Amino acid sequence: MTMVFVAPSLVFAIAIASAFVAFPTDAGGGTWQLVQKNIGIVAMHMQLMHNDRVVIFDRTDFGHSNLTLPNGRCRRNPYEKSVKVDCTAHSVEYDVASNTIRALFVQTDVWCSSGSVAPDGRLIQTGGYNDGERTLRIFNPCSTCDWQEFGPGLAARRWYASNHILPDGRQIIIGGKGQFNYEFNPKAKTGADKTTFRLPFLWQTNDPAGVMNNLYPFVFLNVDGNLFIFSNNRSILFDYHNNTVVKTYPEIPGGDPRCYPSTGSAVLLPLNLQASSIQAEVLVCGGAPRGSFQQTIKGNFLGALNTCGRIKITDLNPQWVMERMPGGRVMSDMITLPDGNILIINGAADGTAGWEAGRNPALNPFIYKCNSPAGSRFEVENPSSIPRMYHSTAILLRDGRVLVGGSNPHLPLLKLNSGMISNSSCSSR
Numbered sequence: 026m027t028m029v030f031v032a033p034s035l036v037f038a039i040a041i042a043s044a045f046v047a048f049p050t051d052a053g054g055g056t057w058q059l060v061q062k063n064i065g066i067v068a069m070h071m072q073l074m075h076n077d078r079v080v081i082f083d084r085t086d087f088g089h090s091n092l093t094l095p096n097g098r099c100r101r102n103p104y105e106k107s108v109k110v111d112c113t114a115h116s117v118e119y120d121v122a123s124n125t126i127r128a129l130f131v132q133t134d135v136w137c138s139s140g141s142v143a144p145d146g147r148l149i150q151t152g153g154y155n156d157g158e159r160t161l162r163i164f165n166p167c168s169t170c171d172w173q174e175f176g177p178g179l180a181a182r183r184w185y186a187s188n189h190i191l192p193d194g195r196q197i198i199i200g201g202k203g204q205f206n207y208e209f210n211p212k213a214k215t216g217a218d219k220t221t222f223r224l225p226f227l228w229q230t231n232d233p234a235g236v237m238n239n240l241y242p243f244v245f246l247n248v249d250g251n252l253f254i255f256s257n258n259r260s261i262l263f264d265y266h267n268n269t270v271v272k273t274y275p276e277i278p279g280g281d282p283r284c285y286p287s288t289g290s291a292v293l294l295p296l297n298l299q300a301s302s303i304q305a306e307v308l309v310c311g312g313a314p315r316g317s318f319q320q321t322i323k324g325n326f327l328g329a330l331n332t333c334g335r336i337k338i339t340d341l342n343p344q345w346v347m348e349r350m351p352g353g354r355v356m357s358d359m360i361t362l363p364d365g366n367i368l369i370i371n372g373a374a375d376g377t378a379g380w381e382a383g384r385n386p387a388l389n390p391f392i393y394k395c396n397s398p399a400g401s402r403f404e405v406e407n408p409s410s411i412p413r414m415y416h417s418t419a420i421l422l423r424d425g426r427v428l429v430g431g432s433n434p435h436l437p438l439l440k441l442n443s444g445m446i447s448n449s450s451c452s453s454r
């Protein structure tokens with residue numbers, strides 16, 4: 026099930042875009058509208074393409090989806106964990122303009138993979154699980170295009186890695202479970218280039234208790250050409266040309282982890298291009314206290330973090346400034362809206378990421394007004410009626426609306442239904 030959320034400040038943008046979907050132009054608090062009741066798969070990953078279509082995909086190893094692949098096509102994969110002959114789709118394309126769904130054929134397991142869009146508009150999605158852990162997948166946007174897969178395209182297995190597009194058009198792929206290194210795509214050498222580069226920061230921030238907290242690190246390109254990398258409770262400025270740490274930032278105050286499974290979220294705040302020297306700021310919000318994941322196994326669901334840290338990464342002496350959100354939130358998504366404000370949406374108020382590990386869905390999005398005075402930056406938006414917990418997503422559409430989808434059904438429910446994911450809703454507890 027997918028919904029759109031429209032922030033109140035964007036009512037004007039909506040009015041312009043009313044040819045897409047009819048909207049009530051309401052007052053403050055935002056508007057929710059259900060755009061698709063059942064897209065057939067769980068929207069674990071979403072990417073907007075330049076042709077106004079959204080590529081959506083879910084893991085392949087959880088049995089049949091609720092959408093049959095057209096033209097009698099089936100995936101016959103001896104390495105697949107669940108269904109060896111699978112005639113259902115695990116990826117779809119959502120056409121925003123016509124509000125329709127087209128089944129796509131993804132052939133390897135994209136579960137917790139990562140990707141970025143290349144300058145030519147192709148989505149390059151790498152890694153994942155099992156048969157997909159070293160796969161390179163390309164989705165070239167067009168009305169009939171489908172996934173193309175190349176394997177093994179990665180030098181290392183990448184599960185829960187982070188990708189970022191670089192100024193020269195390459196993609197950097199950082200980390201992943203058990204991978205304290207990074208690599209580039211395309212590679213310097215053609216053929217089977219196995220080059221990876223060590224990044225000790227990733228094992229330094231690997232939680233010794235075994236729940237990592239260094240997965241899906243937050244990565245942003247700084248205005249000086251270096252990469253800001255945040256993992257667990259620490260961050261560095263990294264020169265990927267020369268494999269050197271340029272700067273080590275102070276640990277985030279409180280020291281609690283912000284990365285998977287204590288999943289918070291982060292954005293690079295909008296840059297002021299009129300300024301004589303351009304400054305860059307990063308905002309990190311939410312997450313879960315240290316030890317939270319282990320507590321969920323014992324049936325204790327600790328309150329999620331309600332703090333955000335903001336830091337000017339271009340400063341000579343950068344310091345975190347902490348702010349308090351109107352509520353705690355883990356597994357959130359943060360989106361920069363066209364008016365420059367930040368939407369904090371989806372997730373849970375208690376627990377962590379992981380199967381059955383979240384409680385108390387955070388139904389009200391927050392808006393963070395970057396330029397308002399500290400202490401009056403947050404605004405609580407109208408709630409959704411659908412919990413969006415583990416494996417949920419949100420992305421900005423070109424008309425200013427935010428498309429929201431995903432959240433996995435319960436694990437026992439899946440077992441009961443012999444692996445059938447009936448629709449993409451339900452994960453309330």
Ligand SMILES: *[C@@H]1O[C@H](CO)[C@@H](O)[C@H](O)[C@H]1NC(C)=O
Nearest residue numbers: 089090091092093113447448
């Ligand atoms: C999808 O779900 C509906 C409703 O439960 C069911 O009637 C239909 O057969 C399902 N389709 C597939 C391909 O699983």
Ligand SMILES: *[C@@H]1O[C@H](CO)[C@@H](O)[C@H](O)[C@H]1NC(C)=O
Nearest residue numbers: 249250251264265266267268
């Ligand atoms: C990386 O090192 C080279 C010399 O080895 C130097 O010319 C270059 O400026 C460095 N790159 C950056 C971004 O500092």
Ligand SMILES: *[C@@H]1O[C@H](CO)[C@@H](O)[C@H](O)[C@H]1NC(C)=O
Nearest residue numbers: 230232233257258279280281
């Ligand atoms: C930051 O994270 C590390 C690694 O998990 C941990 O050992 C350290 O205690 C944390 N810092 C604080 C202040 O909690």
Ligand SMILES: *[C@@H]1O[C@H](CO)[C@@H](O)[C@H](O)[C@H]1NC(C)=O
Nearest residue numbers: 026062063447448449450451
């Ligand atoms: C989703 O599936 C559940 C379980 O089959 C069902 O109860 C619920 O009505 C469905 N929701 C929608 C929106 O189709």
